[in-house]
Amino acid sequence: MYTYEYPHPAVATDIVIFTLRDQQLKLLLIKRRGKPFKGQWALPGGFVRLEESLETAAKRELEEETGVRDVYLEQLYTYGNLNRDPRERVITIAYFALIASDKIEVRADAEAVDWFTMDEIPDLAFDHQKIVKAAHQRLSAKLDYSTIAFQFMSEKFTLSELQNVYETILQAKVDKRNFRKWVLALERIEETGEIKSAESHRPAKFRP
Amino acid sequence: MYTYEYPHPAVATDIVIFTLRDQQLKLLLIKRRGKPFKGQWALPGGFVRLEESLETAAKRELEEETGVRDVYLEQLYTYGNLNRDPRERVITIAYFALIASDKIEVRADAEAVDWFTMDEIPDLAFDHQKIVKAAHQRLSAKLDYSTIAFQFMSEKFTLSELQNVYETILQAKVDKRNFRKWVLALERIEETGEIKSAESHRPAKFRP
DNA sequence: ACAAAAGTGTTGTATATACACCCATGA
């Protein structure tokens, strides 16, 4: 038991984990085993331990669910409305994470874990629907003024693959020549010299 | 006394309150009366009560220090490093607020409260230096892609006054004609018909 | 030889920037 002179809320982190699979933007949800909202889908997350920072807590949760370290992780927003959680007052610091899908180790205990596209998302526990929406907006906005989408790519990739990522997230076609002009102007990419074979047609170059 | 099965951190809000006075961007600091960092300057803030939301808590603090309601308030970031506070684990949700200086009622008990320009800021308690820096960066960034600076204006103002606000925050001269072109294109401003007298020269028009 | 994706420049359009003079008022 832990006692305090004044009441303390509980503090948690929840993570919106995005990846790209099958040419679609997907996010990770877990089916709740525990008490409130049991059996319902929710964002991965959990309470912050006293001996870890907020970001450490988020990283721990992330690794527990996906087996991945060293991913792009960004604090999203903090939610603290009164009745978010029926048990007690819980404040959650929401993070969002982007992962290249080939880095993900699917966990063994992962029966109640699945990836959902944005329009497949079921009813979520707590206020997680709101959090997911905010994360998606942030991601969309950042595509325009940052190179955040690179986080979805693996070590080596072709420009066409990168363009596909943009088209998938933006849900729109992008002009190939303008796109390549823009990407190359960033000077964040260099050629590997390697050439992609397979898939029955002309091969490509490149990497970041 | 309040007891919990698991340890809970304390949760606070801190607010970076900006205003413009004497042609300078200033922020509000209070001199700590209480135990940790006693006598040192710090951001206004305090613990979140269980019966209020985070934003409500921030608004309450804001009103306590400035006597102002209905101001621009935006969640900035949440800080939760381990040793931010020597007393116990404290997580703080930082907000930033913008106020038109003529709306501020200086509080009677305000002896240990003062406004500081960005380069006058003394050593601050906790990690408040970091929070102030983040708030200032956010404010600067938002000038470019939003109309956030309007929050510093009172009901009626002239275009020259608004331009002064931009020049003050950006620390740079702005072209008068281009500025007016941009502002009027926003269509967020309308003329009042009123005309400003005093100050010994040609009078101006306008309002938002 | 053909299907499929890779690769490559130019032109027009919109947006942002630079710049100088006359006007109205209070003292």
Next chain:
DNA sequence: TCATGGGTGTATATACAACACTTTTGT
């Protein structure tokens, strides 16, 4: 009448958007 800030337009540069054909490879 003069000092002071208010008010106004145009020309240029820069960034963004539209657009079509040739090349390479695997089957």
